Amino acid sequence: MQKQVTIIGSGIVGAVTAYYLSADPDLNVTIYDEGIGQATKNSAGIISPWLSKRRNQRWYQLAKAGAALYPEIVADTQMGYSVYQQAGTIVTREDPADLEALYQLALQRRADAPQMGTIEKLTAAEVADRIPLLTRAQPGVFVSGGARVDGDKFAHNLLKYAEKRNLVRHKGKVTLNEHGQLMTPHGQQNYDTLILAVGAWLKPLLLPMRMVAKVRPQKGQLIEFQLPETWADDVPVLMPEGERDFIPFTRSKLVVGATHENDQGYDLQVSPLVEEDLFASGQKLDANLTMDQISQVKVGTRAYTPDFSPFFGPIPDNPHILVASGLGSSGLTTGPMIGKLLADYVQTGHHDWNQYQLPVETYLEEAD
Ligand SMILES: Cc1cc2nc3c(=O)[nH]c(=O)nc-3n(C[C@H](O)[C@H](O)[C@H](O)COP(=O)(O)OP(=O)(O)OC[C@H]3O[C@@H](n4cnc5c(N)ncnc54)[C@H](O)[C@@H]3O)c2cc1C
Structure with missing residues (x-):
């Protein structure tokens, strides 16, 4: 039965x-x-756990295994690059010593995470070259196996x-x-x-x-831009130091986010102040962004344990x-x-x- x-x-x-x-x-x-x-x-869609500073080894094993499953599932179900793509991720650090430490961490982590792919230390100019939308860039570490997914x-x-x-x-x-x-x-x-x-x-x-x-619930908001220009399919995701993440999806969609609001319970209202704050964060990286290019504000509820x-x-x-x-x-x-x-x-x-x-x-x- x-x-x-x-x-x-x-x-x-x-x-x-x-x-x-x-x-x-x-x-x-x-x-x-x-x-x-x-x-x-309503998520941002970054799949790149390897450079996290979290010390929780159990979480890391789970995240590493989860990231490795995506290519298998995507191939089996024949999903296209508008759903999931390993376009790479760049994590930036202004301080050269911090950048070097991050690079060494990446090399060390790759020993048991081959899905990280190629690792490169990039100058600010090289970062700007990889992500043409940026009008201001910092040096960073590029991991080719990093991905973005439309959840x-x-x-x-x-x-x-x-x-x-x-x-x-x-x-x-x-x-x-x-x-x-x-x-x-x-x-x-x-x-x-x-x-x-x-x-x-x-x-x-x-x-x-x-x-x-x-x-406990945590409110998260992010903004989505629909931009007039188009870009290549393999522009990497940017995880900049001190700013919100910057995620160019296929062609003209750009996501900037997200917030971590611990005092809002299950609230799903868009808050204009937060929208402005997210916009300001995006504009620090791409000075050409305008408010009227925001096509959507998304709100979701995350679950946290102590x-x-x-x-x-x-x-x-x-x-x-x-x-x-x-x-x-x-x-x-x-x-x-x-x-x-x-x-x-x-x-x-x-x-x-x-x-x-x-x-x-x-x-x-x-x-x-
Ligand atoms: C703004 C934002 C950005 C994020 N960015 C990232 C990122 O870049 N990378 C990353 O790895 N993670 C990211 N996350 C985290 C990630 O999205 C979540 O941790 C993950 O999606 C949780 O999945 P889940 O299946 O546990 O829950 P959910 O996706 O929340 O699904 C739970 C479902 O249960 C349903 N449900 C609840 N109660 C009932 C009921 N009584 N009856 C019927 N249905 C019910 C709800 O309607 C909901 O659809 C982000 C999250 C947010 C909010």
Whole structure:
């Protein structure tokens, strides 16, 4: 008999999990999504974890593995360069000593991350040459394996791919009762395995089960420009020192962002002051940008844990309910690996995730 796997949330985690599970003909997979505030849809799209200063080794292993999965998934599903492209990333540093330290870190990290590709130390003029939009540049380190992804299109394509196999999609909000029964817009639904890939909304969803997820929401905004000029498809992403990230997408779309607003809860309003601040940051790099070229302001909600680490897996004492949350500001990078590991667990019933995370219990506690 086929098993019923139900996924809640169709962001990067839900979509990648559905993609991997779609290869299994013994499963019926259903996904529900309420369709609000999704971080994946509103993200900047930088995939380049290797030069991060974070000391968290578990996070790094997860992010490195996630970044390495993209080319495989993209090739398998035949997504084009408007969805994902390894155009390279440049991280800048003004101080020559800092630049050299960053370059050495890159060389060291590449020893066990061959997907980083070519590493080059660039002068300010060389950086400006690689990113013709810049009117002001700093020296930087170029990593050819760095990529940009359109999170919205990536997740959408995976869901479409899985729908051709064993996935059924529904729109709508679900809730759980105290026994973990699933209430959907179509009434109560049974499941063999339930996967809660709900990002920043895990806490309210689990509360009726008297379980508190240690996750808080963080608001993130970014601006998108539609520019009159076009540029080559392989212009790298810029992660400048002290300014917002600068992400030229294919041809004439430029993204500048993002903010990290910790005091706004689940608010999804665009704030004009923040828009101006993001614009000013973009203009410091490209003095020709104008406000009327802003085509969109995007707002999303990230999920954070107290130690900034993602967590995933079965909840204590219930192997049938899995959770994944806390992906923070690098969830497009870690998300594919988390989705793959969850799918593996559904199929095998086993896991050995110590290299990637602390036990899930660390992030879940009983309600008073
Ligand atoms: C502005 C911004 C910029 C970012 N830039 C980057 C970047 O450059 N690189 C990077 O690696 N990461 C980036 N991130 C982080 C990344 O986008 C997130 O960490 C990641 O997308 C989280 O994915 P998720 O699947 O866990 O959650 P989400 O994408 O938030 O998906 C959760 C889904 O669950 C649904 N849901 C919740 N509750 C319910 C319910 N009760 N019933 C039904 N559906 C429900 C929601 O509607 C939502 O669609 C950025 C995030 C933001 C906001």
